[in-house]
Amino acid sequence: MAELSTDAxxxxxANEAPLVERARDGDLDAFNALVELHQRAVFNLCLRxxxxxxxAEDATQEAFVSAFRxxxxxxxxxxxxxxxxxxxxxxxxxxxxxQRRPALSLDVAPPGxxxxxxxxxxAAGPEEMALRADRAAAxxxxxxxxxxDQRMAVVMCDMQGFAYEEIAQAMGVSIGTVKSRxxxxxxxxxxxxxxxxxxx
Amino acid sequence: MKxxxxxxxxxxxxxxxRLSAYLDGEMPPxxxxxxxxxxxxxxxxxxxxxxxxxxxxxLASMPQVAPRRSFRVREADLRPRAAYQQPFxxxxxxxxxxxAVLVFGVVLAVDLRGDDSDNSAPGTAMIAGQGESRAAYDxxxxxxxxxxxxMTGGDAAEGPGDEATSDTATPPNAAxxxxxxxxxxxxxxxxxxxxxxxxxxxxxxxxxxxxGDGGNNVALRIVEVVAGVTALAAAAIxxxxxxxxxxxxxxxxx
Numbered sequence: 001m002a003e004l005s006t007d008a009x010x011x012x013x014a015n016e017a018p019l020v021e022r023a024r025d026g027d028l029d030a031f032n033a034l035v036e037l038h039q040r041a042v043f044n045l046c047l048r049x050x051x052x053x054x055x056a057e058d059a060t061q062e063a064f065v066s067a068f069r070x071x072x073x074x075x076x077x078x079x080x081x082x083x084x085x086x087x088x089x090x091x092x093x094x095x096x097x098x099q100r101r102p103a104l105s106l107d108v109a110p111p112g113x114x115x116x117x118x119x120x121x122x123a124a125g126p127e128e129m130a131l132r133a134d135r136a137a138a139x140x141x142x143x144x145x146x147x148x149d150q151r152m153a154v155v156m157c158d159m160q161g162f163a164y165e166e167i168a169q170a171m172g173v174s175i176g177t178v179k180s181r182x183x184x185x186x187x188x189x190x191x192x193x194x195x196x197x198x199x200x
Numbered sequence: 201m202k203x204x205x206x207x208x209x210x211x212x213x214x215x216x217x218r219l220s221a222y223l224d225g226e227m228p229p230x231x232x233x234x235x236x237x238x239x240x241x242x243x244x245x246x247x248x249x250x251x252x253x254x255x256x257x258x259l260a261s262m263p264q265v266a267p268r269r270s271f272r273v274r275e276a277d278l279r280p281r282a283a284y285q286q287p288f289x290x291x292x293x294x295x296x297x298x299x300a301v302l303v304f305g306v307v308l309a310v311d312l313r314g315d316d317s318d319n320s321a322p323g324t325a326m327i328a329g330q331g332e333s334r335a336a337y338d339x340x341x342x343x344x345x346x347x348x349x350x351m352t353g354g355d356a357a358e359g360p361g362d363e364a365t366s367d368t369a370t371p372p373n374a375a376x377x378x379x380x381x382x383x384x385x386x387x388x389x390x391x392x393x394x395x396x397x398x399x400x401x402x403x404x405x406x407x408x409x410x411x412g413d414g415g416n417n418v419a420l421r422i423v424e425v426v427a428g429v430t431a432l433a434a435a436a437i438x439x440x441x442x443x444x445x446x447x448x449x450x451x452x453x454x
Contacts, residue, residue, distance in 0.1 A: 032272040043267040057269065065277045136262060157224060158259035164226045175226075183220035186255040 020079055023071050031068050038080055039064070041160055042087045048155045049091035051144045055098060056091075063090040077169055081162070084170040088152050095148075142192040150185030157182050214248035223252055290441040297434035304427035311420040 016037070022030035042063055047056040063086045074082050143151055152171060156162040162170070168178045221227050222235055239246050285291075 028273060028275070035272050036270070039267060039271045040264065043271070044264050047265055057267070057271075060267070061271050061277070064271050064273050068273050068278065139258060139262060154259065158256050159262055159264075164221075164224065179217050179221050179226070182224070183216040183252070186220060186252050187216055189259075190251060190255045 016079055020071075020074065023068070024074070028068070031071065034079070035064050038083055041080065042083055044160065045084060045087050045152070045155060046091045046094075048140070048143060048159060049088065049148070049151060050094055050098075051140055052098075055094050059090040059094040060087065062094075063087040066090065078166050081166040081169040084156065084162075084166075085172065088148075088170065092148055138193065138196060139189075142189050142196070145192055146185050146188055150181050150188065153178055153181035154185035154189065158186075212242075212244065214242075214245040216248060216252065219245065219249045220252055223249065223256060286441055286445060290437070293434050293438035293441060297431050297438055300427050300431035300434055304424060304431055307420055307423045307427060311417065311424065314416065314420070 016034065019030045019034050023034060039060065043056060043060045046059040046063065047053065050056045050059060063083070066089075067083055067086050070086070143155070146154065149171065153167055156167045156170065157164070164175050164178050164182075167182075168175045171178065171181075173181075218227070218235065222232060227235065239249065
């Protein structure tokens, strides 16, 4: 079983509150300390939302820059969920830019057909590595076929271990809506993967 | 009875939303207990739960990818980005369109004004010509029966009802011929203006005038068309450029 990101499993710590307050006062170093804590989770959300490594890096950087500019608008609650919302918006914008200017994507494969973004498992044999790489690519491609809201809900819940309440805060919707999006996303994902398996 | 209930139990549609929440530990304890009791006897719900668990496990098995770089924010990242500026020609399109509309309006006004003066001048010339012809007629044949009003210049509008009075009415040809027949009498006096005021001469003058005005009209029409097409094309390009600028402002240019 692949390890899950430690920062996704850790609840917002009490150490964050002073850093957030200092960042709200314009302290860039304090904000960057928060960046170090959350950048892996934010980057992985962008990566799973966009499906392209380079674009996900750009979206992640844009998300943190936007977050520092808008830090005064953070009124409390989960700072991590607030960051995720900004990251989801940055990912959606990046996806739209790629779709509007497909000519600029000549040097990168379209979403779903990129070079594998998941790292190979060095402990496995070559055949196993190839199988896992294929499976990971198929899952990522299926994820990209979900609507944005279902994809974000499923990624945050199943891949990053967020609780429903934090997902609701990140998406700006009710917990009931989160439940619905997660279950519909899982159903649709399953249907896509089963259809691909039967067509192979 | 139990068999009938069993049939209902296997036929009902599992609630995927509730099952997902149960899977994620997001169900209150009393509801959770009730669902677990139901799952013990419902094959459909158990199968559905198993499917959802497989998807969840599959996604959870996807590794978290370590970023290759740090995303620390630098001071340089916070400086405002230079606004994207479109090429000068695109930015000038609204002004070009306005100028073309102005030119079109001026040329159209000149053209219409020229048409008005053209319409009045020939009428004046014709009336003057008729006046001269009538004056010549009056001088040449003062004792001849006057043609009824409207009979000069070839208005031979006699109808059947007029036959009875045709003997008394002077036919237009005769009226027109009268000045010609008697014209030589004043000619011995050293020529009078009436001698030059012939309908043929008037018609030739009018024809020459029309030719000159027609040439100017063609030039004005060409300028109007060019200005109009330029105005429309520039306005269309300006609209496309504006929409593109608006889209770039919302999503960021490349």
